[in-house]
Amino acid sequence: MSAGSTPLRSRLSAITLITTGVAMLVTTVLFLAGEVVAVRRSSLQELRILSEVVASNSTAALAFDNPEDARAVLKAFKADPHIVAAGLYDEQGRLFVHYPDNASAGSMPAAPGPAGYRFDGSSLIGITIVSEVQRPLGTLYVRSDMSAIYDRLVFYALVAAAVIALAMLAAWFIARRMQRQLSAPILELAATAREVSDRHDYRVRATPVGINELDDLTHAFNHMLGETEQNERRMSAQMSRLALLQQITHSIGSRHDLNSIFQVVLRSLEEHLPIDFGCVCLHDAANSTVTVESVGTASAALCESLGLAIGASVPIGHNGLYRAMNGTLISELDTGLVDAPFTRRFAKAGLYSLVISPLAVESSVFGVLIAVRRAKQAFSSADCEFLKQLSEHVALASHQAQLYGALQRTYDDLRQSQQTVMQTERLRALGEMASGIAHDINNSISPVGLYAELLMSNEPQISEAGRSRLATIRRAIEDVAGTIERMREFYRPREARAFTTLDIHAAIEQVLQLTEPRWRALPQERGIVIELRKDLAKALPAVMGDEVELRDALTNLVFNAVDAMPEGGVLTVRTRAFEDETGVRTAQIEVADSGIGMDEETRRRCIEPFFTTKGQRGTGLGLASVYGMLQRHDARLEVDSAPGKGTTMRMVFPAFVDATENSGSYRTSQAPMRPLRILVIDDDPILIRSMRDVLEADGHLLETSLGGQAGIDAFASSRGTEREFALVITDLGMPRVDGRKVAAAIKMMSPSTPIILLTGWGQRLLDEKDIPANIDRVLSKPPRLAQLRAALADLAGSTWSI
Amino acid sequence: MPFPLRRLPCFLVLALCCAIAWSAPPATEYQVKAAYLFNFGQFVEWPAGAYGSTTAPFVIGIVGDDPFGSMLDDIVRGESIGGHPLTIQRFEAGDEITACNILFIGRGEASRLERILQAVRGRNILTVTDSTGEEGREAIIVLRTESNRIRMRINIAAARANNLVISSKLLRPAEIVGETGT
Numbered sequence: 011m012s013a014g015s016t017p018l019r020s021r022l023s024a025i026t027l028i029t030t031g032v033a034m035l036v037t038t039v040l041f042l043a044g045e046v047v048a049v050r051r052s053s054l055q056e057l058r059i060l061s062e063v064v065a066s067n068s069t070a071a072l073a074f075d076n077p078e079d080a081r082a083v084l085k086a087f088k089a090d091p092h093i094v095a096a097g098l099y100d101e102q103g104r105l106f107v108h109y110p111d112n113a114s115a116g117s118m119p120a121a122p123g124p125a126g127y128r129f130d131g132s133s134l135i136g137i138t139i140v141s142e143v144q145r146p147l148g149t150l151y152v153r154s155d156m157s158a159i160y161d162r163l164v165f166y167a168l169v170a171a172a173v174i175a176l177a178m179l180a181a182w183f184i185a186r187r188m189q190r191q192l193s194a195p196i197l198e199l200a201a202t203a204r205e206v207s208d209r210h211d212y213r214v215r216a217t218p219v220g221i222n223e224l225d226d227l228t229h230a231f232n233h234m235l236g237e238t239e240q241n242e243r244r245m246s247a248q249m250s251r252l253a254l255l256q257q258i259t260h261s262i263g264s265r266h267d268l269n270s271i272f273q274v275v276l277r278s279l280e281e282h283l284p285i286d287f288g289c290v291c292l293h294d295a296a297n298s299t300v301t302v303e304s305v306g307t308a309s310a311a312l313c314e315s316l317g318l319a320i321g322a323s324v325p326i327g328h329n330g331l332y333r334a335m336n337g338t339l340i341s342e343l344d345t346g347l348v349d350a351p352f353t354r355r356f357a358k359a360g361l362y363s364l365v366i367s368p369l370a371v372e373s374s375v376f377g378v379l380i381a382v383r384r385a386k387q388a389f390s391s392a393d394c395e396f397l398k399q400l401s402e403h404v405a406l407a408s409h410q411a412q413l414y415g416a417l418q419r420t421y422d423d424l425r426q427s428q429q430t431v432m433q434t435e436r437l438r439a440l441g442e443m444a445s446g447i448a449h450d451i452n453n454s455i456s457p458v459g460l461y462a463e464l465l466m467s468n469e470p471q472i473s474e475a476g477r478s479r480l481a482t483i484r485r486a487i488e489d490v491a492g493t494i495e496r497m498r499e500f501y502r503p504r505e506a507r508a509f510t511t512l513d514i515h516a517a518i519e520q521v522l523q524l525t526e527p528r529w530r531a532l533p534q535e536r537g538i539v540i541e542l543r544k545d546l547a548k549a550l551p552a553v554m555g556d557e558v559e560l561r562d563a564l565t566n567l568v569f570n571a572v573d574a575m576p577e578g579g580v581l582t583v584r585t586r587a588f589e590d591e592t593g594v595r596t597a598q599i600e601v602a603d604s605g606i607g608m609d610e611e612t613r614r615r616c617i618e619p620f621f622t623t624k625g626q627r628g629t630g631l632g633l634a635s636v637y638g639m640l641q642r643h644d645a646r647l648e649v650d651s652a653p654g655k656g657t658t659m660r661m662v663f664p665a666f667v668d669a670t671e672n673s674g675s676y677r678t679s680q681a682p683m684r685p686l687r688i689l690v691i692d693d694d695p696i697l698i699r700s701m702r703d704v705l706e707a708d709g710h711l712l713e714t715s716l717g718g719q720a721g722i723d724a725f726a727s728s729r730g731t732e733r734e735f736a737l738v739i740t741d742l743g744m745p746r747v748d749g750r751k752v753a754a755a756i757k758m759m760s761p762s763t764p765i766i767l768l769t770g771w772g773q774r775l776l777d778e779k780d781i782p783a784n785i786d787r788v789l790s791k792p793p794r795l796a797q798l799r800a801a802l803a804d805l806a807g808s809t810w811s812i
Numbered sequence: 813m814p815f816p817l818r819r820l821p822c823f824l825v826l827a828l829c830c831a832i833a834w835s836a837p838p839a840t841e842y843q844v845k846a847a848y849l850f851n852f853g854q855f856v857e858w859p860a861g862a863y864g865s866t867t868a869p870f871v872i873g874i875v876g877d878d879p880f881g882s883m884l885d886d887i888v889r890g891e892s893i894g895g896h897p898l899t900i901q902r903f904e905a906g907d908e909i910t911a912c913n914i915l916f917i918g919r920g921e922a923s924r925l926e927r928i929l930q931a932v933r934g935r936n937i938l939t940v941t942d943s944t945g946e947e948g949r950e951a952i953i954v955l956r957t958e959s960n961r962i963r964m965r966i967n968i969a970a971a972r973a974n975n976l977v978i979s980s981k982l983l984r985p986a987e988i989v990g991e992t993g994t
Contacts, residue, residue, distance in 0.1 A: 070981035073851040074964065075844065079985035142981075143854040143893065 018193045026185035027178055034177050038170035045166050049159045053134055054127050057154050060090060061127075061138040065150040068098055069142040077107045084109035087152070094133070097122070097151040098140070106148060122149035132156045195219040199228060212239035251396045254282045258400060262407040266414045269304055271407050275400070276306030279381060283393070287312045287361055287382040290404075291324065293335060293375060299323040300331060300378060315359050318380075324352060330366050334378050339398050340366040343387040356382055363388035367401040371409040379404060433618070440619045440634075448494040449743065449791070456792035457700035459487040463795040468707045491792050492558050509554040509643075511666070514599060515546055517557055518583055521564040529572045529581055538578040545584040550597045551665030559639040566632040567601035567659050573624060574605030574657055588662075595665035602658040608651040616649065636661075685709040686806050687733065691721030691740040691752055692768070697791075701739070704795060710802070718747025722755045729759060736806055742769035750785075757784035764805035768793060844962055845916075845942065845955055846884040852914055852938060852953065853893040855982035859975050862913060862936035863896060870896035873912035873937075875903045875928060876921035909937070917941040917951070926950065936975050949989070952976065965989055 064086055071080035080098050087093040087109050096109040097118040108118050127136045138150040202216045215232050218225040258278045262271045272290040279288050287309040291300035302322045305313045313319045326332050330340040331352055342348055342364040345357040356364050363383040368375045379401050383389065389397075462484040466477060522542070529540050571581050584600040608616060608623075615621045617637040620630035633647075636659075640647050644664050651657035688710050690701045698714045705712050713728075713735070715721035721740060728734050738756055742749035753765045764786040787801045849872055863870075870893045872884070888898035901912050905924060909915060915937050917925050922943040929939055929950040941948045942955040952974065954965040964982070969990030971978050 067981060067984075070855060070979070070985055073854070074848060074982075074985055075961070076985040082984075142851075145854060 018196060019189055022189035022193060023182060023185050026181050026189075030178055030181035031174065034170075034174040038167075038174060042163060042166055042170065046159070046163060049162055050129070053154065053156075053159055054136075056090075057134055057136040057152060058127055058138075060087070060093070061136045061150055061152050064096070064152070065138040065140040068140050068150060069147050072098065072100060072106060072140055072147040073142060080107040081109070081111065090154070092154045092157060093152060094155050095151075095153040099149040099151065101146060101148050103149070119151065122151045125149070129156075192221070192224075195221065195224045195228075199224075199231060203231070206235065210242075212236075212242055248392065250282075251392065254278065255396065255400055255403070257282075259403045259407075262404065265407070266411045266418075268408055268411055271404065271411060272304035273307075275379070275404050276304060276309065279400075280306045280308040283381070283396075285381045286384050287316070287356075287380075289313065289318055289380050290369070290377060291318075291380065292377040294323065297323065299325050300335075303377065312359060312361075316355050316361075327351065330364070331378065334366040334368045335375050337368050337370055337373065337375055339368065339394060339401075340364070341389055341394050343389075346386075360384060362386040365389050365394060365397050367394075367397045369401050369405040369408065371405050376405070376408070436619055451494050452491065452791035453694055453697065455487055455490055457696050459484060459491070459792045460700040460704045460795065462487065464704050464707050467795070487792065488794070489558070493562075495790070509556060512553045512555045512557060512560055512663075514550055514553060514560070514585060514597060517560045517564060518544075518546070518585070518599070521561050521568060522583070524561075525565055525568045525572075528569060533572070533578060538576075540572060540575060540578050541580045543580055543582045545582060545586075547586045550585055550587050551595045553597045553643075553663040554666045555643045555663065556639075559642070563636040563639045563661065564599070564601070566636050567661075570632060570659070571601050571603035571605070571657070574603045574607075576605075579604035579656070597663045597665060599661045599663070600658055602656060604656040607653045607655045607657055608649075609653050613649055613651050617647065684806070685711060686736040686802060687711045687713075688802075689713050689715065689721060689725055689728075689735040689738045691715045691718060691724075691738065691744075691749075693717050693741060693744040697741070701793075704798070708799065718744045718749070718752045721752050722747070725756050725763075726759060735763065737764050737766065737802065739766045739768060742767050753784045766801055766805065840883075841957065841962070842879045842881075843883050846880045846887050848955065848962065848964075849884065849914055849916055849940060850887050850891070850898075852940065852982070853898070855979040856938050856971075857977040857979070858913060858936055858938075864911065866895065868896060868911075869899040870894070871899050871901045871912035871914075873901040873903055873909065873915040875907075875909070875915060875917045876905045876924070877918055878902055879918050879920070912937060914938045914940060917943070917948075919943045922947055933970075933973060938974070938976055939970070952978075953986075963987065 064083055067083045067086070068080055070076070071083055084096050084098065084107060087096050093109075095113060095118065098106040098108070099122045100106045103121050105115060105118055105120075108115060122137050125137050125139050127134070129135075132155060134154045134156060136150075136152040136154070138152070139146050140148045140150050198219075199216050202214055206212060206214050212235050215235065216228045218228045258275055261274045261278070265271050265274065276288045276290065279285050285306075288306040289302055289309060290304045292303045294301050300323070302313070302318050302320050302324075305318065305320055318324070324331065326335055327350065330342065330348075330350060334340050342353055345353045345362050345364050348354070348357075353364065356362070361382045361384055363386060365381045367379045367381070369377040369379060379397065381389075381397055462480045465472060466480045466484065472480070522544075529542065533540050568581070568583075575581070580603070582600070582602040584598075584602065586598050586600075587595065588598050589595045612623060617633045618630070619634040621634075622630035637647055640661055640663075646662050648660040648662060649657065650660070685708075688705060690698055690705070690712055691714070692698050692701070693716060695716060698716065702712045702714055713724060713733075715724045718740070721738075725735060725738065738752075740749045740752045744752075749767050749769070753767065756763055756765060761784075765784060766787045766789055767785045768789050768791055786805055789797055789801060853870060853872075872888065874880070874884070878884075885900055888900060891898045901910070903909055905921060909928065909932050913936070915928075915932060917928055917939065919942050921928065922945060925941060925943055925947045929948075932939060933950070938953065939951045940953045940955065941951040943951075944954060944956045948954050950967070950970055952967050952970040954967075955962055956965065957963075964986035966978060966983060966986045966988055967990035968978070968983075968988055
């Protein structure tokens with residue numbers, strides 16, 4: 011209750027008291043007024059009677075002039091204390107006697123005045139004619155003060171005050187008792203209202219008390235409570251549905267696959283709405299059916315009997331499904347009353363309430379949500395509205411999930427492409443760098459190789475031991491050249507170099523032999539044992555390839571396997587023939603270890619150039635070169651690894667199917683050919699000299715020019731003479747006038763003259779398809795004698811000979 | 813009573829003084845007694861048979877010498893008591909006392925007073941005398957002078973004997989006798 015307001019009780023009391031008080035006051039005032047009038051009248055009456063008695067008794071005294079007697083008569087006034095003065099006047103109006111005796115005669119009026127009774131100020135004055143038998147004898151003057159009246163009035167006022175006080179007290183007591191009858195029910199009603207608002211319990215009802223207006227109030231209050239209770243219940247149902255909707259929306263918002271979304275929705279519906287059966291079907295437009303995509307967990311038991319197991323198809327007839335597929339929410343209150351095959355199956359299973367809610371994205375229905383309850387008419391319009399809204403959310407979420415899947419796939423594709431591009435770019439950069447280095451190295455080692463070959467072929471007097479050493483030198487140079495070649499050609503997709511049929515098992519044996527110190531001797535020094543297991547297939551399909559590269563790759567894999575087993579373990583080398591379901595045959599070579607394994611990150615990056623796990627000991631080129639080699643062989647590398655589980659590196663070579671002629675390969679033996687007149691152009695004097703030595707040893711006639719311009723000039727000057735050149739060998743990379751310009755100039759002069767381009771960039775030039783048309787053959791540095799001879803034989807044979 | 817002429821100035825001075833003091837000449841003894849006689853008619857009740865008829869006069873009788881002169885006549889002139897006009901009836905000594913209501917027997921008739929009273933005894937006559945001797949004890953009212961005031965002595969028994977009712981008002985200032993005798 012607020013501070014300014016007064017309690018009902020006080021108000022009722024106040025009203026009662028004020029009413030009583032005013033009534034009493036008015037009564038009292040009227041009474042007192044009446045009393046005043048009555049008292050005045052009775053005072054007059056009294057005075058008149060008294061005066062007349064005294065006057066009557068005074069007659070003899072006046073008649074017989076007896077003042078003593080008159081005084082005695084006047085003494086009768088003593089009985090009335092309010093008579094303050096009296097005087098008897100004789101017939102002539104002279105004062106005869108006065109009362110009281112001790113009053114001076116001067117206090118009496120000189121003449122009595124006319125007869126009568128009147129109020130004079132605070133006194134009542136009575137003047138009476140004294141007569142006997144109608145004969146006037148004198149006049150009696152009597153003065154009475156009004157204190158009698160006033161005394162009486164004061165007495166009455168006191169009595170009235172006491173009465174008022176008593177009446178008010180009585181009224182207060184009665185009011186207290188009466189108002190309790192009134193205020194108690196009101197207070198009780200207020201208490202009920204407070205209780206309701208405090209506890210939010212709207213089931214409480216106020217009790218009628220049997221007073222009309224209060225009962226009306228109570229009934230109205232109870233009615234209001236009832237309304238509120240209903241509203242509350244409705245609202246809380248709505249709230250719980252909203253909460254459910256929110257919960258479901260939230261749950262499905264974080265999911266990205268359709269089935270998971272549907273499962274969450276169906277489970278939530280089963281638990282919280284609840285429903286007895288729920289499933290989601292997707293539209294199959296091609297067959298004009300819907301296919302059950304997902305069934306709620308609790309609904310699984312029923313779905314068989316309904317024929318709605320996952321994957322089951324339901325034809326869309328002209329039934330509820332048809333209308334649902336057109337975007338209308340279908341609610342069947344009693345499936346038993348509907349004569350449609352789809353609806354009937356629910357009625358047969360004892361499920362009588364059915365709601366089919368379309369799942370639509372942008373007004374295209376892609377499926378339906380089916381909710382079923384056992385009881386008839388079990389879905390209220392609020393339930394239907396809820397299911398409709400839920401369907402919209404589910405449809406949106408499904409749509410998003412689909413979009414998300416598409417996005418994810420695109421993203422994965424993109425990432426893969428990006429990785430591929432990055433890998434290629436990296437290899438390309440590496441290749442470019444390696445090319446530069448290789449060019450210089452090739453230039454430097456070319457004379458070594460050429461001289462070694464020359465010595466071996468043209469110096470019969472060299473001892474066997476010397477010949478063997480020259481062979482070693484030559485092999486070493488070849489290996490250097492091969493290494494350089496491979497290094498700079500990491501990225502190149504196709505090896506134009508001639509492949510031979512590989513003897514894989516022989517290569518394995520060689521590699522294991524070569525690497526034995528690494529996997530046996532060195533670990534044993536540290537007390538570590540690495541066991542070698544060989545698991546070689548009896549027969550492998552034929553595989554074309556480069557043996558050197560295969561050996562290098564195997565060596566790299568074996569080293570890696572050994573390095574992965576610092577505590578020892580099992581090194582397994584396995585080969586097997588494999589044919590997949592499409593009939594593609596492959597030869598597989600596995601090098602496996604039981605070592606530390608690789609995590610996902612390492613596994614993904616292990617073939618990147620310069621990526622190493624070996625710290626200072628590793629170059630990061632091992633697996634990169636293996637990868638490059640396999641690329642060139644159309645083979646692939648498979649890596650199986652997990653941390654602690656060891657690593658298996660598997661090289662998968664395609665089987666060689668088309669056994670065509672080994673056209674690209676060079677002939678290893680060369681018949682002696684006719685001598686040719688050859689112009690060799692290079693900016694490197696050492697190379698020129700070595701070329702001269704080598705080719706002249708074969709009987710060719712050589713002229714050399716140091717630099718491109720000098721070469722063109724030499725060719726031009728020889729034109730039309732017997733010194734005309736049958737063939738030109740030119741270096742590609744030369745200052746100012748390079749190999750291309752030289753070739754262009756020569757072909758302009760003599761289109762038929764074959765030109766061999768020697769290049770430190772070797773095969774790369776071939777790939778870039780920018781070989782000038784006027785170049786007949788490209789040879790990489792360092793040129794091998796055999797290649798050189800083959801090229802000369804090819805070109806000279808086809809053209810012109812001395 | 814005649815005043816000697818030589819005393820007249822003194823009397824005048826006295827009268828003047830009295831006139832100043834009382835603003836009226838002092839009533840003489842018989843003036844007062846005349847007024848008394850008149851007033852008695854109002855304080856005494858006569859029986860209905862006291863009057864010959866309703867128009868019969870109310871008679872004040874005076875026996876012997878009339879000490880009032882014309883004073884009594886002046887007083888009663890035009891007056892009536894109970895509808896009966898007042899008249900004065902003077903009786904000579906020895907006359908038979910005829911119908912009258914009040915009979916005054918002066919001091920001068922003291923010798924005959926007893927006889928007169930005897931004669932009217934039993935008749936409805938209020939007997940009044942100013943003779944204070946033994947002879948007037950049978951009179952109903954005796955007027956006597958007491959320190960310059962005229963006082964009444966009323967014989968209740970005599971009044972009753974004459975069937976007269978004397979008002980109590982008259983009795984209060986009077987001296988009452990004859991009560992124990994009855």
